[in-house]
Amino acid sequence: MSDKILYGYSAIFDKPDDIIKAAKTVAEHGYKKYDVNTPYPIHGMNNAMKLKPSKLGYISLIVGLSGALAAILTMWWMSAVDYPIVYGGKPFFSFPAYIPVVFEVTVLSASIATVLAMLFIFFKFPNNSHPLQGTEYLKKVSSDKYGIIILADDEKYNENEVKNLFQSLNASELEPIYWDNDEINHKHKIFEPKFILFLVVVAILNSGAVYFVYNKLLFMVPFNWMMEQERQNVQQKSLIFSDGFGMRTPVEGTIARGHLPYQFYGKPDLAGEKLINPIPVSKSSLKLGQEKYDTYCSPCHDYHGTGQSRLNGQFPNPPSLHSEKLRSWSDGRIFAVITEGQNVMPSYSTQLTEDERWAVINYIRVLQRAMNAKESDIK
Amino acid sequence: MSSETKIEYQKKEFSPKVKSVGLALLIFGIVLVIAGYFVSPARMTFNNIIGFTFLISIVIGSLFFVSIEYLAGAVWSTPFRRIAEFLTYGVYVLPFILIPILLNLHDVFHWTHPEVVNSDKILKEKAPYLNVNFFLIRILGFLLIWILFQRFITKNSEKQDFSKEQSLTTKNIKISAIFIPLFAITITFTAIDFLMSLEPHWFSTIFGVYYFSGTILASLATITIAVIYLNEHGYLVKGLSSDHYYSLGALMFAFTNFWAYIAFSQFLLIWYANLPEETFWFLQRWEGSWIAYSIGLIIIRFVIPYFGLLTQPSKMDPKRLKIMSIWILFAHFYDLYFLVMPNYSRSGVVFSWFELGFPMLIIGALILIFNELSKRKNLVAIGDPKLKRGIDFRL
Numbered sequence: 224m225s226d227k228i229l230y231g232y233s234a235i236f237d238k239p240d241d242i243i244k245a246a247k248t249v250a251e252h253g254y255k256k257y258d259v260n261t262p263y264p265i266h267g268m269n270n271a272m273k274l275k276p277s278k279l280g281y282i283s284l285i286v287g288l289s290g291a292l293a294a295i296l297t298m299w300w301m302s303a304v305d306y307p308i309v310y311g312g313k314p315f316f317s318f319p320a321y322i323p324v325v326f327e328v329t330v331l332s333a334s335i336a337t338v339l340a341m342l343f344i345f346f347k348f349p350n351n352s353h354p355l356q357g358t359e360y361l362k363k364v365s366s367d368k369y370g371i372i373i374l375a376d377d378e379k380y381n382e383n384e385v386k387n388l389f390q391s392l393n394a395s396e397l398e399p400i401y402w403d404n405d406e407i408n409h410k411h412k413i414f415e416p417k418f419i420l421f422l423v424v425v426a427i428l429n430s431g432a433v434y435f436v437y438n439k440l441l442f443m444v445p446f447n448w449m450m451e452q453e454r455q456n457v458q459q460k461s462l463i464f465s466d467g468f469g470m471r472t473p474v475e476g477t478i479a480r481g482h483l484p485y486q487f488y489g490k491p492d493l494a495g496e497k498l499i500n501p502i503p504v505s506k507s508s509l510k511l512g513q514e515k516y517d518t519y520c521s522p523c524h525d526y527h528g529t530g531q532s533r534l535n536g537q538f539p540n541p542p543s544l545h546s547e548k549l550r551s552w553s554d555g556r557i558f559a560v561i562t563e564g565q566n567v568m569p570s571y572s573t574q575l576t577e578d579e580r581w582a583v584i585n586y587i588r589v590l591q592r593a594m595n596a597k598e599s600d601i602k
Numbered sequence: 603m604s605s606e607t608k609i610e611y612q613k614k615e616f617s618p619k620v621k622s623v624g625l626a627l628l629i630f631g632i633v634l635v636i637a638g639y640f641v642s643p644a645r646m647t648f649n650n651i652i653g654f655t656f657l658i659s660i661v662i663g664s665l666f667f668v669s670i671e672y673l674a675g676a677v678w679s680t681p682f683r684r685i686a687e688f689l690t691y692g693v694y695v696l697p698f699i700l701i702p703i704l705l706n707l708h709d710v711f712h713w714t715h716p717e718v719v720n721s722d723k724i725l726k727e728k729a730p731y732l733n734v735n736f737f738l739i740r741i742l743g744f745l746l747i748w749i750l751f752q753r754f755i756t757k758n759s760e761k762q763d764f765s766k767e768q769s770l771t772t773k774n775i776k777i778s779a780i781f782i783p784l785f786a787i788t789i790t791f792t793a794i795d796f797l798m799s800l801e802p803h804w805f806s807t808i809f810g811v812y813y814f815s816g817t818i819l820a821s822l823a824t825i826t827i828a829v830i831y832l833n834e835h836g837y838l839v840k841g842l843s844s845d846h847y848y849s850l851g852a853l854m855f856a857f858t859n860f861w862a863y864i865a866f867s868q869f870l871l872i873w874y875a876n877l878p879e880e881t882f883w884f885l886q887r888w889e890g891s892w893i894a895y896s897i898g899l900i901i902i903r904f905v906i907p908y909f910g911l912l913t914q915p916s917k918m919d920p921k922r923l924k925i926m927s928i929w930i931l932f933a934h935f936y937d938l939y940f941l942v943m944p945n946y947s948r949s950g951v952v953f954s955w956f957e958l959g960f961p962m963l964i965i966g967a968l969i970l971i972f973n974e975l976s977k978r979k980n981l982v983a984i985g986d987p988k989l990k991r992g993i994d995f996r997l
Contacts, residue, residue, distance in 0.1 A: 267996030276914060311876065319873050322866060 227401035230354040231257075231374040232385045234394035235363055239265050242369035245392045246271040249371060252388065256377040260355075260364040282340045283333045290332030294325045354402045363396075372400065481576055485562055495556030502581040504588075512586030515579050519571055528590045539567050544587055545594045554584050609989060610840040611982045616973055624969030631963025638956045639702065645956050647706040648946040651796055652938045653960025654699045655813070656820070658792060659934060660968070661692035663821025665752055666785050669778030672755075672771070678849050680992030681839050682829045684983050687759055688975050689824060690752045695967045696745060699960075703796075707734065710945070713802040724803055732799055740795060744788040751781045762985035771987060789814050797938075800945045804883045808868045815861040819854060820934040826850045826927040828972070830920045832981065839982040841993040844918035848997060851917025854930060858911065862904040887940065890950035899940050903933040935961060 236242045239261070246259050250273045259272060268274075302308070303315040313320065342348045355361045355372075364370035373385050382399070389397055440446055455461060461469040473479065487494035502508050517526060525532035528544035543549075549557075561580045564570035575583065592600065638646035664686040671679045679686075707714045713732045719725040725732070754777045762770040790810030798809050806812075829850070832838050872880045887896045910926045911917055943952070983989060 266994075270996065311874065313874075319870055322870070 227404065228407070229375040229382075230400045230402050231372045232380075232382060232389070233360045233370055233372040233398050233400050234389035234392070235360065235396040235398075236369045236371070236392075237395050239369060241393065242371060243267055243271045245371050245389075245394070248388070248392060249373065253379055254373055254377050255379075256374040258372055258374075260361070260370045260372070262365055262367060262369075265369075277345075279337060279341055279345060282344075283337045286336035287329045287333030291325050291329040293332075294328035295321060298324060352403070352407065354400055357403075358398075358400055360398060360400060368395075481578060483577060485572070487559060488563060491556060491559035491563065491565075494559035494562075495553045498553075498555030498558055500554040500558075500581050500584060502578055502585060504585050508582045508585055509589060511579065512582035512584070512589075515575060516583050516586050519574055520583065523568070527594070528587060541568065545591055550591050550595065554581070554588075557584050557587065609984060609993070611838070611980070611984055612836075613980060614837055616837075616976050620969060621973045624966050624973055627962045627966030628970060629966070631959050631961070631966055634955055634959030635702075635963060638959055642956065643706055644709040645946055645952075646959075647703060647709045648942050649956055649960055650699065650703050650706075651710060651800070652935070652942050652957075653964060654696070654703060655792070655796055655938055655942075656935055656960070657692060657696060657699060657964050658789075659813075659817040659820035660824045660964075661690055661696065661821075662748055662785065662789065663817040664689035664825060665693070665748065665755070665781070666818070667821055667825065668755055668759075669751075669774075669781045669785070672774045672778040673782060675775075675988075677988045677992040678846060678995040680986050680988040681842055681846065681982060682825070682833075683986070684759070684979070684981055685828045685832065685838075686821070686825050687756045687983075688972055688979075688981075689821070689828070689968065690756060691971050691975060692964075692968055693745075693748050693752045695964070695971075696748070699964075700741065700745070704738070707737075711799060711802070713799060728802060732802055737795060740791060744792060747784055747788055751777065751784070755781070759983055759986070760979060763980050763983065764985065766985040766987075768987050786814075789817060797941050800942060801883060801886075803879065806868050806872070806880070806883075808864060812861075812864050812868060815857055815864050816934050816937050819857045819861060819930050822850065822854050822857065823927040823930040823934070824968075826854065827924060827931070830924045830927070834920065837976075837981050839984075839989070839993060843996070844920075845995060845997045847920055847923050848914070848917045849995075851911055851923050851926070854907070854927070855911040855917070858904060858907045858930070862908075865903075886944045886948065889948065892944055892951060895940060895951050899937060902929075902936050907933065 234245070236245060242259060242261060243265065246268060249257050250271065259268060261268075298321050299316055302310075307315045309315075310320075360370055360372070371389075373380065386397060441450075455463075455469050457470060459469040460467055464471070478484065487497070521532065522534050523532055523538060523541050524530055524544060530541045530543045558580055560568065561575065561583065562570060562572045571580070635646065635650075638649065667679070667686045668683055668690065670676070671683055703710075712718050713725050713728070714734050719729055730736075755774055758770045758774045758777070761767075790813075793810045793813030797813060798804065798806070826847075829838070829842075830847070833842050869884065872884060886892070907926060907930050910922070910929065916922045916926070939957070946952070986992075
């Protein structure tokens with residue numbers, strides 16, 4: 224016996240009243256390191272043991288608030304910055320819609336953090352070498368008895384005094400508890416082969432399960448019901464419409480936005496008279512115009528509209544866009560050239576939307592102005 | 603838990619000051635109400651509705667508190683259950699506050715005007731429910747139910763003081779089991795009839811729960827104020843501890859969150875769906891100085907009680923708990939004002955002596971009822987078999 228290290232002295236009581244009284248008395252005698260074990264929580268034990276309020280709440284608070292902040296930032300980034308999409312006519316950053324998510328994330332992160340902190344920080348799990356493990360004492364207090372234990376490393380610990388104290392409180396059983404030698408000497412290392420093997424098995428099972436779910440399970444009945452719907456895909460024959468076409472033509476008398484039918488085929492001069500540029504000159508429209516011009520026009524017309532482009536010699540040289548004639552053309556007239564093409568120049572109506580064509584024209588005006596600046600522009 | 607606990611209760615007389623304060627409040631309130639009805643009957647009727655729903659919250663909420671204790675077999679609230687029972691006697695004041703509303707129905711409910719209803723398709727469709735006769739039948743039926751159950755429950759509980767019969771508890775449990783569903787129905791339809799139908803085109807299916815959450819808060823707050831005050835002056839049974847206060851505080855904290863949850867749920871769906879037939883109710887409360895009032899509701903009803911009751915000490919310290927309870931009671935009034943008054947004054951918040959009449963009258967009446975009952979009855983359910991365990995209650 225004497226070669227064992229003492230952990231503490233335990234006493235067992237039969238009634239909850241007695242254990243509260245015992246805890247109170249032990250606390251009053253000035254013992255600091257002691258613990259009470261009962262089969263269920265006993266009301267009033269915190270007071271009896273003079274326990275300070277737990278710090279656990281702070282962890283819940285801090286992690287909960289961080290969770291809320293993280294949720295707000297994530298949603299703000301996703302729906303207002305990185306990929307803004309209009310939902311239901313609401314602003315991109317519409318806080319009321321975030322509140323349920325913020326609430327859930329707050330509760331979830333706070334509760335997970337609380338449980339984990341309780342287990343691993345406050346209870347110091349995993350602890351495989353606790354001296355109480357496997358003792359008679361622990362068996363009793365986890366079924367129908369109430370136990371208290373004063374630890375041997377308490378400053379005031381004195382075996383006889385503790386024994387007398389417990390006896391005066393009418394403890395039904397007394398027992399010293401020792402550290403288990405095997406447990407003390409046995410060090411639990413992280414890199415034990417068993418533990419590594421455990422990790423490997425978990426990893427294999429996990430990835431196997433993931434593979435199975437995503438590559439097999441989702442294609443089995445009934446999980447594939449979402450995918451295999453009775454649905455009309457593009458370019459497919461329709462079983463519903465009598466003409467058999469899956470893709471429908473627009474309803475008569477309607478036009479899609481940004482696709483006004485062009486009415487001046489073969490009459491570019493009329494277009495020049497009738498069409499008015501609807502796109503105001505602005506930084507963003509000029510930027511768009513430049514981008515489209517550089518992509519679609521510059522191969523032949525050159526970046527500056529001179530006609531001396533990098534395709535020089537491989538294709539009939541286009542005339543300069545700075546000619547007197549072009550500068551006097553209306554925007555609508557240029558629009559006609561882009562939309563219809565002119566002689567060898569092909570039409571660009573499929574590559575450029577109407578708005579983009581107007582933007583390109585705005586940009587051509589900038590080029591022209593730059594080549595033929597007026598006195599007043601230089602000032 | 604400990605078998606040595608003794609029930610130490612000494613019946614004491616209230617100081618005569620209590621009666622004079624109650625009487626002063628009551629008389630002053632009545633004077634204001636009558637003056638208000640002379641000066642501006644419409645405005646006073648709206649205030650009357652606030653007062654009526656406010657008193658229902660305290661009184662019927664307390665009855666709910668009592669019956670929930672019986673039904674759940676709770677012990678922690680037994681030592682001061684009688685306080686809640688006393689509050690339920692306010693049920694006899696309700697008819698008096700109801701009468702002026704009934705006399706002025708036309709001023710506040712425009713579905714009571716046949717010509718309006720006939721020219722309005724929606725009101726016509728709602729007429730089978732929203733008509734004066736059925737309205738009267740409903741509210742009289744509700745009052746009857748409340749008064750009946752108030753009598754049953756309090757009579758049994760008071761009888762037990764002397765007979766100490768366990769069977770009376772069992773009886774009350776059964777009565778409570780019947781009352782709870784009736785409570786749910788009556789409170790929901792009270793909210794619909796008196797608050798939602800002020801704007802008869804508007805509808806919100808969660809509205810009854812909204813009023814319910816405020817009801818529980820108001821009654822808990824009133825009970826807490828009374829318990830703390832009486833206990834501080836030694837009128838209650840010895841042994842009430844901070845754990846009892848904590849439980850009251852925790853319940854108020856929980857229902858503060860519940861109110862926010864419900865209020866926000868109501869708002870979120872309407873805001874998201876953005877249907878004109880629903881959003882106008884909120885838009886009315888977003889006009890002129892109502893904007894500030896609506897934002898104030900969030901702060902007064904949720905933010906302040908939330909942080910005021912968040913920590914453990916704030917629920918255990920009677921002083922802080924008392925302040926928060928008074929605040930929550932005030933917040934309930936503020937909330938009812940938010941529900942009712944935009945129908946009277948579209949352009950902005952109005953507040954003057956008109957609005958003070960009913961709160962004074964109600965508080966005065968409750969104090970007088972308390973004073974009267976305290977002479978005739980025990981302030982503690984001394985015959986209740988749960989009382990001892992209730993005193994021993996620890997967290």
